[in-house]
Every structure is written in C-alpha cells, then in structure tokens.
Amino acid sequence: MKRGSLVCCLLGGLVLTSLSGCGYKNDPVAPQALVPVPIDDLRYxxxxxxxxxxxxxPTETVSGEDLTEIDSFMLYRAEVPAADYCDTCPVPFDSPIKVDGGVIPEREGKRATSYDIGFLRPGHKYFFKVLSRTGWLTPSADSNQVSFTWETPPAVPQNLVAEASDSMVSLQWQPVSEHLDGSTADAIKYQVARKEDKGSFKNIGELLTMPEYVDTEVNGGHTYTYRVQALSEYEGDMVAGEFSTPYQAEVIDLFAPATPENVTTVRTANSVKIFWDQGDEADLAGFRIYRRLGNEDAPIMIGEVKMPYNIYEDTEAPDENMYVYYSVSSFDESDPPNESERSAEVEAE
Structure with missing residues (x-):
C-alpha cells in the first residue's frame, strides 16, 4: 500500500472514531421510577x-414508587398587562426559579412548602406553575396552574366578631371602603373562611355584598375559627386583600341524646342485669342507670357505662322480696354532658 493511501486510511479511521464517540444523541429519557407525580395542589x-x-x-413516582426526598422545585412565573391579556394566547412564562427541596418525613408521609412572591405591578395578571425533580434529569410534569390579577387590594376587614348559639354562628365586621393606598374602593365583596377545631381554613359560602354572614353548617361541641377578606373587581378579575384577624367561636351543644328504649331486666342468683337498645347519635357517649326501691319516691343513679356497652349488672340489688325498679338515660360527649330523660321504669322480675 502506498504511503498516501495509508495516511488516508488512518485519517478516515480517526474521523470515524471521533464521530462514533461524539456524535449527536437524543436527550436521555428519565427512568420512570425517579420521576415524581405532578403537583396538583398549588394555590396562592x-x-x-x-x-x-x-x-x-409529591410522595411517589409516576410508577407508584415511594419518594423519600425531592431535590428541588422549578417555579415558573409569567406577567401580562391585564389590558393585553388574551385567554387563548400561550402564557409567556419566564425562566424558572429554583426552590430547594428536602426530605419527605417517613411518619407523616407529607410535607408542604411555601414561596413568597414579590415585585407585583398593579394592573398586571400573574400566572404560576411548578414542577419537582429528584435529580437533574428527572423533572415531573407541570403542576396545576394558578393565576390572579394584581391591583392595589382592598383594606383588611376590621372588628370581626361572632356570636354562637347551639345551631349557628352569626358574623359581623366593619365594611371596607378603601384600598390599601387610601383610595376609594367601590362595590366591595367579602369572602368568609372557616376552620373547624384544629383543621385548616376553607372558604365557605358565596361572595357577599354585606359585611355579615350566618353560618348554619355547624355542630355543637366544636370550635370554629373565622376570618374574612375583602375583594374588588378589576378587568373582570377579583382582586383579593389580606384576611382579617381570626375570630374563634365555640358552638355549645344543648341537645341531649334520645332516651334509651326497650329497657329490660333479668334477675340472677346474685344480681339484676339491665339491658336496653343503643341510640345512633354521633356524639352518644354512654348511659346512666337508675334504681328505685318500692318504698322510695325518687330513683338514685347506681352506675354509668360508656359506649358501646348497653348492659349493666346491679350486684347490690335487694332480693326478690322487695320491689325494685330500673330506668336508663343517655348522655353525650359535651362538657358538661347533656343527659336525656330517663326511660320508663321497669320492675325487676
């Protein structure tokens, strides 16, 4: 082989080697076992x-595997002048903001995070979405998208008060007539939010035009906490202000459970056993047993049993030579408990 031909062959081999080692490749596909499920509860x-x-x-991957840690979140934000907004146009999201992740607790299996959004300009509409990833090449799909219009919001409602009865809570607050910058606010509406006991706040009812609300969806024996925000309309969107200082109201249960029915007795050699039918009230806590001897005018309570028992054994009952009568009442979980009327007396046989 001639020297020139040999050089050409060597060069060709080098070119082929170079191409095989550095050639163009498609983006690698992330293993499904590492891709988190999309976030579906983004809110503002x-x-x-x-x-x-x-x-x-997220607590699991798209293939159902448990996740123990999220490396980071990528938060996308878009800003559009409200006057130029087009609901059929694509949202012009900016480059993402990296938000650090962390370990997902094993015991609770759930963890939440928050991110403060600043530098909002009046008269603009804002859009947000977020995705998570366990590594550089394992991003999730986009979360649900949230949006709002930012304008100078209404002032915070003041002097929220609540009055509770056994079946409702009545709320009142001072009407809002200004924005935060002191300018006049017209056609203000209000949103009431409530949490029950140690739960989380949730909006209740429709938007209100008057600074008052009556909550009839309450149950006795529970504590309810309320807060209110004012909203004004701008370019077809509702601009919401900050929530008021929360106000707590305790709904007192004044209703006793139903009186026990079908009270019966069975005398044994050393006692009298009393039976009755249970009620079905959700807050039924237990029963009280009363005994009256034939020569007594009023019964006395001789015992108490808690749910789910509906039997009591009176080991101190007099023998069959003396008349003895029994009755039963029910009581609930209130403090102090509400007690029903006693059942009709039944003679021990």
Whole structure:
C-alpha cells in the first residue's frame, strides 16, 4: 500500500472514531421510577405586599414508587398587562426559579412548602406553575396552574366578631371602603373562611355584598375559627386583600341524646342485669342507670357505662322480696354532658 493511501486510511479511521464517540444523541429519557407525580395542589394567598404560593411535596413516582426526598422545585412565573391579556394566547412564562427541596418525613408521609412572591405591578395578571425533580434529569410534569390579577387590594376587614348559639354562628365586621393606598374602593365583596377545631381554613359560602354572614353548617361541641377578606373587581378579575384577624367561636351543644328504649331486666342468683337498645347519635357517649326501691319516691343513679356497652349488672340489688325498679338515660360527649330523660321504669322480675 502506498504511503498516501495509508495516511488516508488512518485519517478516515480517526474521523470515524471521533464521530462514533461524539456524535449527536437524543436527550436521555428519565427512568420512570425517579420521576415524581405532578403537583396538583398549588394555590396562592394574597398579602399586603404580594402573594404566597403553597404546595405539597409529591410522595411517589409516576410508577407508584415511594419518594423519600425531592431535590428541588422549578417555579415558573409569567406577567401580562391585564389590558393585553388574551385567554387563548400561550402564557409567556419566564425562566424558572429554583426552590430547594428536602426530605419527605417517613411518619407523616407529607410535607408542604411555601414561596413568597414579590415585585407585583398593579394592573398586571400573574400566572404560576411548578414542577419537582429528584435529580437533574428527572423533572415531573407541570403542576396545576394558578393565576390572579394584581391591583392595589382592598383594606383588611376590621372588628370581626361572632356570636354562637347551639345551631349557628352569626358574623359581623366593619365594611371596607378603601384600598390599601387610601383610595376609594367601590362595590366591595367579602369572602368568609372557616376552620373547624384544629383543621385548616376553607372558604365557605358565596361572595357577599354585606359585611355579615350566618353560618348554619355547624355542630355543637366544636370550635370554629373565622376570618374574612375583602375583594374588588378589576378587568373582570377579583382582586383579593389580606384576611382579617381570626375570630374563634365555640358552638355549645344543648341537645341531649334520645332516651334509651326497650329497657329490660333479668334477675340472677346474685344480681339484676339491665339491658336496653343503643341510640345512633354521633356524639352518644354512654348511659346512666337508675334504681328505685318500692318504698322510695325518687330513683338514685347506681352506675354509668360508656359506649358501646348497653348492659349493666346491679350486684347490690335487694332480693326478690322487695320491689325494685330500673330506668336508663343517655348522655353525650359535651362538657358538661347533656343527659336525656330517663326511660320508663321497669320492675325487676
């Protein structure tokens, strides 16, 4: 072989080697076992200075495997002048903001995070979405998208008060007539939010035009906490202000459970056993047993049993030579408990 031909062969081999080692490749596909499921609970809360985004950590992959840690979140934000907004146009999201992740607790299996949003301009509409990833090449699909229009919000409702009865809570607050910057606010509406006992706040009812609300969806023996925000309309969107200071109301249960029915007795050699039918009230806590001797005018309570028992054994009952009568009442979980009327007396046989 001639020297020139040999050089050409060597060069060709080098070119082929180079091409095989550095040739163009498609993007690698992330293993499904590492890709988190999309976040589906992204939400926002407006504040005096902007907004706060909240969402939960995903706890499993798209293939159903448990996740122990999220490396990071990628938060996307878009800003559009409200006057130029087009609901059929694509949303012009900016480059994502990296938000650090962390370990997902094993015991609770759930973790949430928040992100403060600032630098909002009046008269603009804002859009947000977020995705999570367990590594550089394992991003999830997009979360649900949230949006709101930012304008100078209404002032915070003041002097929220609540009056509770056994079946409702009546709320009142001072009407809002200004924005936070002191300018006049017209056609203000209000949103009431409530949490029960140690639960989380949830909006209840429709938007209100008057600074008052009556909550009839309450149950006795529970504590309810309320807060109110004012909203004004701008370019077809509702601009929400910050929530008021919460107010707590305790609904007192004044209703006793139903009186026990079908009270019966069975005398044994050393006692009298008393039986009755249970009620079906959700807050039924137990029963009280009363005994009256034939020569007595009023019964006395001789015992108490808690749910789910509906039997009591009177080991101190007099023998069959003396008349003895029994009756039973029920009581609920209130403090102090509400007690029903006693059942009709039944003679021990």
């Amino acid at each position: 809360e407006l504040t005096d200075n902007g907004a706060v985004l909240h969402w939960s950590y």
